[in-house]
Amino acid sequence: MYRVASIGGDGIGPEILVEGKKVLDAAGEKYGFDIEWTDYPIGADRYLETGTLVTEDELKELSAYRAIYFGSIGDDRVRPGVLEKGILLALRFYFDQYVNLRPIKLLHGVSTPLAGKGPEDIDFVVVRENTEDFYVGIGGRFKGRHHADLQVVRDLYSVKFGLDAESDAEEIAYQIGVLSREGSRRVMEYAFDLAERRERRVTSVDKANVLSDVYGLWREVFTGVAAAHPDVSTEFNFVDAVTMWFVKNPEWFDVVVTPNMFGDIITDLGAMIQGGLGLAPGGNINPKGTSMFEPIHGSAPKYKGLGVANPIATIWAGSLLLDHLGEHEAAEAVVRAIEGTIRDGVVTKDLGGTARTSDVGGHVAALIGF
Amino acid sequence: MYRVASIGGDGIGPEILVEGKKVLDAAGEKYGFDIEWTDYPIGADRYLETGTLVTEDELKELSAYRAIYFGSIGDDRVRPGVLEKGILLALRFYFDQYVNLRPIKLLHGVSTPLAGKGPEDIDFVVVRENTEDFYVGIGGRFKGRHHADLQVVRDLYSVKFGLDAESDAEEIAYQIGVLSREGSRRVMEYAFDLAERRERRVTSVDKANVLSDVYGLWREVFTGVAAAHPDVSTEFNFVDAVTMWFVKNPEWFDVVVTPNMFGDIITDLGAMIQGGLGLAPGGNINPKGTSMFEPIHGSAPKYKGLGVANPIATIWAGSLLLDHLGEHEAAEAVVRAIEGTIRDGVVTKDLGGTARTSDVGGHVAALIGF
Numbered sequence A, B: 001m002y003r004v005a006s007i008g009g010d011g012i013g014p015e016i017l018v019e020g021k022k023v024l025d026a027a028g029e030k031y032g033f034d035i036e037w038t039d040y041p042i043g044a045d046r047y048l049e050t051g052t053l054v055t056e057d058e059l060k061e062l063s064a065y066r067a068i069y070f071g072s073i074g075d076d077r078v079r080p081g082v083l084e085k086g087i088l089l090a091l092r093f094y095f096d097q098y099v100n101l102r103p104i105k106l107l108h109g110v111s112t113p114l115a116g117k118g119p120e121d122i123d124f125v126v127v128r129e130n131t132e133d134f135y136v137g138i139g140g141r142f143k144g145r146h147h148a149d150l151q152v153v154r155d156l157y158s159v160k161f162g163l164d165a166e167s168d169a170e171e172i173a174y175q176i177g178v179l180s181r182e183g184s185r186r187v188m189e190y191a192f193d194l195a196e197r198r199e200r201r202v203t204s205v206d207k208a209n210v211l212s213d214v215y216g217l218w219r220e221v222f223t224g225v226a227a228a229h230p231d232v233s234t235e236f237n238f239v240d241a242v243t244m245w246f247v248k249n250p251e252w253f254d255v256v257v258t259p260n261m262f263g264d265i266i267t268d269l270g271a272m273i274q275g276g277l278g279l280a281p282g283g284n285i286n287p288k289g290t291s292m293f294e295p296i297h298g299s300a301p302k303y304k305g306l307g308v309a310n311p312i313a314t315i316w317a318g319s320l321l322l323d324h325l326g327e328h329e330a331a332e333a334v335v336r337a338i339e340g341t342i343r344d345g346v347v348t349k350d351l352g353g354t355a356r357t358s359d360v361g362g363h364v365a366a367l368i369g370f
């Protein structure tokens, strides 16, 4: 028996998560385990009613779980960033989920926007660092009239340099990214371990030629970790170039390890080459703590409640969750059942079909068989 | 008569620039102007011999030109970043070339890696801010043994917190990005002016939901500039999502305006969808100062001197240069001649042909006719 927490979240989140649970329950029946689900009402609705994002009690309770199954967050009524930072990133950081695992795999029967590429070409994994870099949320503004806390400084400035204290013309903003040696090392170790179970190739992605301070450290650590894994072949690649090779030669890649922000960017690109956001799962992993599994797409508020959202990314994230719990056979069965469902044409509109969200979930669950 | 400075640089830079000059000279003969070229020996060779990147005298001389024609820099004998920052970025920043203009246009006869897309789908312009953001080069490290300047601090730390002063385990690096209101405004104004001469659509690219300090300011400024251009329709897009839409729906875009680092990333992706780096030109523009035109690819050291490099990106950058000087007719003639050369199959290996670098340049020049 496993206890798993679930957070439906906003928009289409709750309805796709229902399908994910349906499939995981079916897998449990077939492979001999039970999941006890506990749902947490975290999301925009509660935030708008009460101002609460995540409570300390919730964090304490959630830390008793090895896995959280997460739908999606984001709501048009809330300013961009509030829910993302206050819920999604808060959980990633609080539980120190330092690995963001994103398989980029074109399933059989899915079409990619890339000409002449098939499932044999698109099959790699991005290991994105998930707790550092420009996601630390440190920054501020200076010399702008809207920032009353700087009034004193600004007054001094305007006296000293003759600036107009009532004008924003001189305003600047800054943002700080932080990388630690240990934070880089541990995610790279994860990537190399993974590569050793795959094709033994790791690509490091950075921009050390320009952001030399953070990514100079990243390269130094990578060189050390690579030396400790002589059986794995490695290369450095700049982030700008990587976006080209994802499109031109996705078959080159096996495991890609990347700092947080570049990981965010290249995994969305990866999602598109594997057929779109409806098919892209992610795992936020702390190997010794509470991990969290989610579709990488957002909450698509305008489709909420219509029953048309594609639940495959969420179901696939459920497969990653089972794998994380050690249910490898069941995890593989879920992916096979997803492929079978696509083969059977039971797909939503984004994949060219007419099936409803619950048809897809039901079909995957049925294919797992019981 | 125009005076233009030229910097061949490293690797294939000098040989592709020769072809660019050949074509611009031909355009001059046809359209009635002369270009007087002055070459500057800036690049890896001189750096390795003398330690000099760019001299103050050179900067002074170069500021007398309205345009610099630039090949490429980068050399395997030099640590990543030294030449990029010491030459390319130094010139961009010194001359305050705040617009990095990158047309993403699939020419007739070129194949794109995107299935089912043609020249009518891929035709937009990225306006990349070019002097701020994470390119300002501010950052550092802390608590590492290699940083002797921190010896005192580290000693204090190890006493206070019991850290091992001989260990790097606690080391962190940080990097600071800076955006100014005025720096954002001016590049956006450029983008809106451009859109008014195109399809009147501007997409702003940021990551304001996470890097809220810098890109919060960016959005604020964008909202203001957009309000002053009610004839232009606008949208915000997150950088991760934009990489998807470039691949899935490039036809959506008209003018894209973006901070420096995201611009670096998405324009490489753009280069690939327009057929590859061999076909991607860029202009670094200061409308009232010295501008600089270059292919966006690197110096490809392993092809140096072989005469096989594709000069089209450089020739196209030459067209941007002519346009900047006000020679609009000649600029258009150069692009038409590039298309004619591709149609005639006189292309290098990267485009599936067998032509040599000089064949391509010669053919483009001949097609301009005289």
Ligand SMILES: CC(C)[C@H](C(=O)O)[C@@H](O)C(=O)O
Pocket: A084, A085, A088, A089, A264, A296, B209, B210, B240
């Ligand atoms: C919603 C957002 C904060 C998040 C991120 O930037 O990490 C998302 O884009 C993702 O990739 O999971």
Ligand SMILES: CC(C)[C@H](C(=O)O)[C@@H](O)C(=O)O
Pocket: A209, A210, A240, B084, B085, B088, B089, B264, B296
């Ligand atoms: C060479 C490098 C410094 C440069 C950049 O990052 O701007 C290049 O990638 C570009 O896009 O022109």
